[in-house]
Amino acid sequence: MFGYSGKILHIDLTERKTWVEEKPEDWYKTWIGGVSMATRLCWENIKPGCDAYSPDNPVCIANGIFAGTPVPVGGKYGLASKSPQTGMIGDSLSGSWFTIALKRANWDGVVIHGASEKWVNIFIDDDRVEFRDATKLLGKGTFETEEAIRDGLADDQVRSATIGPSGENMVRFANVTNDGRQAGRTGHGAVWGSKKLKAVSVRGTHGIPVADPETLNQLAFDITKEAQGPHTSKYRLLGTSTNVLNMNKLGLLPTRNYQEGVFEDAEKVSGEYLHDHHKVKTIACAQCPIACEQMSVVKSGPWEGSMTGIEYECLFANGSNLGINDMNAVIKLISIADGSGMDAITMGLTISWAMETFEKGIFKKEDFKCKKYPEGFELKFGNGEAAVTTAELIRDREGIGKVLSEGTHVASQMIDKERGTETWKWTMQAKGLETAGYDGRGLKTFALGSAVGVRGPCHNRTAAYDPDIQGEVDRFKVDERRGELAKDTEEYAAVYDTLPLCKFIRRCFTGKADRAGAWPTIAKLINATTGWEFKYEDVDLIGVRAHTIKKAFNIREGWKREDDTIPYRWMHDPMTKGPSAGHVVSDEELEYMKDLYYTAKGWTKEGMIPKQQLIELGMPDVAEQIGV
């Protein structure tokens, strides 16, 4: 078998033992890698119905086909566990060296079971596994943890996926970081924290043989060169942060906890401003010739020296969404999230929820008493120092941070129960996961994509904003095409998330990003790596299967049709300003679009998957368990 070792490494933290599971080639042809394989491993190894923080919830890591080869942007891995935020599948992706080291250690995937009594750093040294004491790593930030492990092992080629203080404190939306990149969403860091798993480190020394290196090299070389052209210029020059002004123009830039879609100071928290005033360097993930990470620094003031990589989602969440027009505060906020290992989107949306709750008089100054401000402080929109302090309280679970570190869904339940309020009405979340930086009131296909998202409302898993923004459909109206569009865009995204390839490469195969433009070349890349004979239809099936196993996982965990929803605000509070003012997604519209979507998927009206469909997709055991 080329492209895979055929081996999955199982590690039991409770018993401190390991075993190897061999998988047949057909299993890899079905599940491929990335989020699909990680979810499948989770399906096979979890105890259904378990609590996300229980030892029965496994950590599942899956490499991709292309990790460690010159195939551009193929250095990514999938990470899956049951999410403590949603209680459903938590599937994330992260790029860079960690996955390549794992591939070179000859493992296709790793499943970590149980929970440790003491803080542990798993060290996978080719085929040897060591349980290292992690006590000395506690309290260290993500980057420092990686460096300390490298120093301790005296090998700068050791790569680690780690949690920071947020994960140690089980902030519900803590994440896992490797090489400065995050498996960012759905709370993996909290799951690792619940297992006292501080880091997984890998040293892999083997070469990676592929079936047809000459063909693969030629394809990779051509794509690498194409990736320096106009198809990626947006990502190379400004990164995705350029979206701030674009979204503002469309009235879709979340402002002050999504109360509005235009921000009067958008210019000051835009990608352009960031580039001109704060950018230090553009860097790449391993194996990526594009390089989109805009490393940005605070040059003066109280937060001088704070530095991190910035992209659109964390920028909107901690800029316009907090009403903050000071880029120094925004960089500081994002660097707190990245350095301590938590999801910068959820952190921003949790602070914005708290700000609105404060401005509505439910939170009082004294709720924010802390060591730094013994009398408390006023958490108002636009107040950078207050937001930064709140982020630190969340990270450390200090004072009000104990509540806010649960994310908006759980935090609002706690506050509403305690104070008899309805703060849940301005939580910008569905299924427990906070929304992305595109406002569904002005993007109705995206509203549907967000509602049916298997890991919650996520811009990465559904590209349903595309037809809305490109003008393929009327973004304010609902029509019978929306079900198909939501299905097509999420299954398209799932192909990339499964190989995995970063989606920023999508136009570099032929200039066209659609299936016809990308799938034939992707099939060639797969075949040159593995020696398989994949065709267009097989590439398409990768996405269908990936999405289906994630949905199946959710169904087994108790998912119901009513879980497919969007934030209350998108359905009831129209914006008052800008090009998207006056619109909401009504209950009828949402339910109509869900009907269209389930029909397009070939599911029942209740959103269940027919047995026959699962069997045809090559998942008889899934059909047996959840098929109808």
Place this chain on the structure above:
Amino acid sequence: MPLSTSKYRYIDCDPDLCIGCQICEYVCSYSKTGEYNTYRSRIRTVRVDEVLITALACRTCENAPCVVACPQNALTQHPETGIIMVDAQKCDACAWCIEACDFGAISINPASKLAEMCDQCEELEEGPQCVKWCPKEALSLTTPDQQGQKARKAAIKSIKDEILPVIPLKETTC
């Protein structure tokens, strides 16, 4: 750290352009071993403090310290190209050359137990593969003098605004 004063060409990396993608390591290891394994690459990317990134390979120092250090006289330097050559009969993998190199450009091959370093792909007509593949054109096969020329040009460009204020600066960063 002493800088090379060599007249010979070597693989140079511009740290302003390098993005740390390691593609040079993939193609180097492939062209030398037939497999993708950055452990076996003769050029190495280095990243320090998150944003200090560059790639390093043999700099063909004049009077190369590795050659001087070798107790077996296994290393010699080509008089015209400056490329270090390893005598497989003599090299016993003692690693003194590694210690002598200020750039960390030498390693011992675990299979052959021989010292190895960048040879600028001299056997290939199209030259160094890392230079060919580098997506940002950060790598070049160059000499210190050519580097000096580049630096002089960069210096004058940096004061372009003062001397030619009407010409807009072209975007040159990645």
